[in-house]
Amino acid sequence: MRFTSEFLESLRIAGDAIRTNKLRAGLTTLGIIIGIVTVTLMATAIQGLKRGFVNSISILGTDVLYVQRLDWFINSEAEWRRENKRKDITYAQFRSLARQLALARAAAPQVDTGQPVKYKNRTSSSVHIIGTTDQFQFTGGLTVADGRFLSGADSEGGRPVCVVGAQTATNLFVNENPLGQRIYISGHPFEVVGVLEKQGDFLGAFSLDNQVVIPVEQFTTLFWHDPDYTIQIKAMSVDALEDCREEVRGIMRKIRHVEPGQDDDFSINQQDAFLKIFDKVIGTIATAGLFITSLSLFVGGIGIMNIMFVSVAERTKEIGIRKAIGAKRRTILLQFLTEAAAICIMGGAIGLAIAWPLTLVMAHFMPARMSLSVVGLAFLVSLLTGVVAGFLPAWRAARMDPVEALRNE
Amino acid sequence: MSLIRLDKVSRRYQMGTETIHALREVTFGIARGEYVAIMGPSGSGKSTLMNLIGCLDTATSGAYVLNGVNVSEMDDNQLAEVRNKEIGFVFQTFNLLPRATALHNVELPLIYAGMPTEERRRIAIETMTNVGLADRMSHKPNEMSGGQRQRVAIARALVNRPSILLADEPTGNLDTKTGEEIMALFEELSSQGNTIIVVTHEEDIARHARRIVRIRDGLIASDEPARR
DSSP states (O other): OHHHHHHHHHHHHHHHHHHHTHHHHHHHHHHHHHHHHHHHHHHHHHHHHHHHHHHHHGGGOTTEEEEESSOSOOOSHHHHHHHHTSOOOOHHHHHHHHHHOSSEEEEEEEEEEEEEEEETTEEEEEEEEEEEOTTHHHHTTOOEEEEOOOOHHHHHHTOSEEEEOHHHHHHHOSSSOOTTOEEEETTEEEEEEEEEOOOOEETTTEESSSEEEEEHHHHHHHTOSSOOOEEEEEESSSTTHHHHHHHHHHHHHHHTTOOTTSOOSSEEEEHHHHHHHHHHHHHHHHHHHHHHHHHHHHHHHHHHHHHHHHHHHHTHHHHHHHHHTTOOHHHHHHHHHHHHHHHHHHHHHHHHHHHHHHHHHHTTTSSOOOOHHHHHHHHHHHHHHHHHHHHHHHHHHHTOOHHHHHHOO | OEEEEEEEEEEEEEETTEEEEEEEEEEEEEETTOEEEEEOOTTSSHHHHHHHHTTSSOOSEEEEEETTEEOTTOOHHHHHHHHHHHEEEEOTTOOOOTTSOHHHHHHHHHHHHTOOHHHHHHHHHHHHHHTTOTTOTTOOGGGSOHHHHHHHHHHHHHTTOOSEEEEESTTTTSOHHHHHHHHHHHHHHHHTTOEEEEEESOHHHHTTSSEEEEEETTEEEEEEEOOO
């Protein structure tokens, strides 16, 4: 009860003090405003970068394993030299693995190359050609917009059919239904049986829509006789991914005759690897960025401290009067802390109001938006700045000797 | 039993290398309901004595018992609590908060006592009415005359029903006529049973009290009933 009435009184005093010194409070707030704007924008940008990255790699699938000859991320030359000696992963190994797997929902081989694709007089010079089986639809999480995906019979029999990506379809077919048409991949005819839904790009590097999916048999016959395969394996669920990984590892070691005690001569990659690397990078950026931007907040805090010292000095007599009629140290401390915090929170609110339209501009370049957590953080940081910066002046006020303070004019 | 009991109270200040003896082993008491004037020239130690009695300051040595409680050993916060509950201050320069209304000034001690808003407001209004300021509640100090300001200060001093009303030169900043009015108000408050201590250097003011304690060089020079 007493604390509530003291706090309300503190709020009233803070309001009075700020109203009486509008210009001064405004100028002091400026430091906090700039600080909050920069910190908020930095935090939003970092969140945007991260969100963009996660969106981008989501195509890999959180529950998909990629069995490959090499690691996605090789950290040293020695490691690269060691891994480079590994033997290719063959189609026979894929067949053997797929047959023995019990904990996987789907498994598909994948080989790819870039080839020109032609339809009538229109040509796409370099299209990503993927050779795989019907299972690729599940491991790759693909959705067919029109027609159908490769069937089991297509992949087994190796009929010259294909499924085209959204961009390839629009590139080659103008006002024409692609289904049933014959396109030429590097001169070899393929019948279009399906069109994939738009997928976007991968890390901004290449478009996932500029591709053509063909049966793996066709691929090896026409383009690349004995390629190094990637095996995509979709686990039953994200939770079952680790079990699935262990099973895959065991089977692959057996298939590739890895002696017990020897290192794997293949790699099992997953989305995690990207996230881990990215988290490390973004963590460094975030630490450095937030540190630099928080310097401006620090300067703002010093401004607050300065002005609070002035405020305490100006109101020494008032402090004496309040103490004489029963204000405790705590009461006076609370009064000045409230004032400092009020100025800072005001600055925080104005800062957010300025930062908000700026994040809208930022949204044109990355999937950034001012999240509730950033807003909450901004208010918390301003409150904290106020309390920290206001503490020393408030402490000085609280410890004043009432007799001395009353003597002050 | 005494309301106030000072026993060999001394107060020394250190001014550089020099020690100033503001009070030297002062011993005296004040009973409940008394109206006492403390007199003395400037530098006599009367202000120091007032600060000690008002719990704004603590003695270097000796004991001070207020209302049965030894306050000489108390820390800052306990003293603040005692000032809030037991002491009502009236200052020469009024010492009102300039930005607050008269009513808010009077409410302040109750806020620090943690009283709920409605009860607080009711008591403050009642107290202001008692000192004749029923129509000045929402005025700010700079919108009032000196006499009115001192009445606000008296209302603020009385609002917590303190044991002692402690006035330091209460008419020092007022003209003679207004000063007389304020002293008449003290008279009335005294007759209602309030304990009043007035610190002054003016004989005319001191004469209103029932008892006059004279201080000189940190010692009690005389302590006798006022001649009226």
